[in-house]
Amino acid sequence: MHPPLAVDIDGTLTDDARALDPRVVDPLRSWPAPVVVATGKALPYPVGLCEFLGLPVRVIAENGGATYLADDDDLTFHGDREAARAVVEAYRDAGYDLGWGAVDLVNRWRETEVAVNVDQPLDPLRDVAERRGMRVFDTGYAYHVTTPDVDKGVALRSVAERLDYDPAQFAAVGDSENDAGMLDVAGTSFAVANADEAAKAAAGDVTEGSFADGFLEALDRIRGAR
């Protein structure tokens, strides 16, 4: 029996240059239980990934702010978008920039949070966010201004229920602090070797391999455990 999977994208299915590692495609496509793609990215990215991988669309986007399951055709949003925007406005007013250029595709389709480029200063962003009761996830790929009670773990609970599983039946793999909630909620969880300390602390185990090597190793161990 294979457990359902909850899988992060950046740093987990990718190589060290952020490209999808082609070796993950067949194992994901042939996994005999549901696969949920769980990411900090805006909804179109994981939806597109599922479509092009040939997977049923089951996604957690925006760090749990948006979830969509083709199974129940239900799109849900959680999170205070206006509060996230206010944080970013205050950050801008203080002279900083989101760092994505004029056509900001990173935030264009984002509904519940705002992301800032990691080449921008983090401390003033955290300051403004904290003062306004918001949180910043540093994924290593972006700084996400999010609502504190929303994360991939909360979203995984909801998704599991909608798929008729207990969240503890899930196996999850991730690489950064935005995955910690999901790694905690899943009954079996791995952080890949390149993961940050928060993900490693939340995961049941840490792989020897990094990036997609770590992901493939985690799948072997998940299969072996059954």
Ligand SMILES: O=C(O)COP(=O)(O)O
């Ligand atoms: O885009 C990011 O900041 C992180 O994305 P991820 O959750 O898929 O790793």
Ligand SMILES: [Mg+2]
């Ligand atoms: Mg990641």
